[in-house]
Amino acid sequence: MSLEIINSPLFATLQDQGRFSYTHIGVTNSGVMDEYSYLVANKILGNKLDTNIIEISFSNVEFKSNVNTVIAITGSSCEFFINGVSKNTWQSHNIKVGDSIKIGKILEGSRVYLGVKGGFDINKEFGSNSTTIKENLGGIDGDRLKKSQILPCDTFVQSHNTRLKDTFIPKYENELELRVVLSYQDEFFPKEQIEKFFSSSYIISNEFNRMGCKLKGEAISCDINGIISEGISFGAIQIPSDGQPIILLKDRQTIGGYPKIGSVLSIDCFKLAQAKPSCKITFKPIEIKEAQEKVREFYSSFN
């Protein structure tokens, strides 16, 4: 009982919420880039919220089903076919043995999530199925998914489909405002540089992957050049010597030595995960108290 990959996906990996408590030995957290789409998929399927899922970038993955099960596609809007018939994303679908499932072109956004009821039955490494390719950990053999691979999963039938209300389906615009908690080395950035950072708009460059997102725009300068290497949070905004901000994401290195002006709110990084190169980015400061309230609200809405 399984889903079988029948083409060669460009970039699809098995992920879950991430790998925790191993960063002290250099193992990154990893995990899904867009937790909103991930959590919704699991909610639709009635799964435990930390159930694994397939994260698909750059489109075009085809599966053959060797099981009767229930699937859901969330994230980017994309072409999605079951046995050649176009289907809705953000809802559950019953799948039968022999069915073909195809994720075609990504239309808006940049990451598609495919979840199955009960999740894929794949051994975890250090408590997680998240694939970190540079560390050769998680997923299947620590690598991206490949043609002919078998993803074991259990039999389920659902009597009716569950669908997310349209109002909760995100729109992926080409402009994004990210909320920032000033932190880390912010005191080493002169006041006018911080003002410049919040009043300028940036463009996402082509250097955008699971590790981080490099922006292009007004250079920000810092009174210090580098720092002694220290722990890096999800969403940390590094300012290297060229002054172009880099937002560090799920596969970031655990420690590093660039000055950081602050950190993008985690829930805004999930939106960033769906943005594309050339998307316009602006920043807005947020106080820690409010930031923590917003993040608590986000996760509470799934319980």
Next chain:
Amino acid sequence: MDFKLASVDSLIIYFGNEISADISSKVKNAYLSLQKLNCEGIIEIIPSYSSIFITYDIFKYDYEKVVELLKNSITTKSNESNDEKVVNIDVYYGVEVGLDLEDMSTKTDLSIQEIIDIHSNKLYDVYAIGFLPGFAYLASVDQRIAMPRLSSPRKQIPKGSVSIADTQTAVYPQASPGGWNIIGRTALELFDKNLDSLSPLSVGNKVKFNSISKEEFLSQGGIL
């Protein structure tokens, strides 16, 4: 101890602003006291040269609460019972694996044997672990063999490569791109999925490199 916000669910504690044995020992002691605390809701603890980064569960603490908890629980004083664990790493320093030995010999005016002796005659402190799983930043190497990073990093450095960058030394736990100067290779696994501790090294340990022959290296499972 200086507490600073890092992100919505993390903070960083600074113990100073330089790389020194004194500050590193404070970090180590604080790290050990945090580990003993074994506090629910503290998710990540990343010690580095002069800081400790902490991620916490914001459903358990807000920022002020967690800072208060940590201020009351962390001690930087040394505990006499803390054994200073010395990890021995056997290294084959042959030129076929020590890719930069000849170049370093020219630059330093030292013979290859002298470089090996200088490198393997010292106890190094584990200051930080990061970059790759099990990649430990060790310091300080003798100034005579301190060597800046390569001007252009190698695309692939073989697993187990023992290396030098400025006054730091390290072992690549897996094949990886990198710009450090390679002087030898070890068969020791620095990140072993089958080990309970995953890595034989931890911040606060000491490391001793021992020069071994090619035969010994191969018998330990080393690969040329």
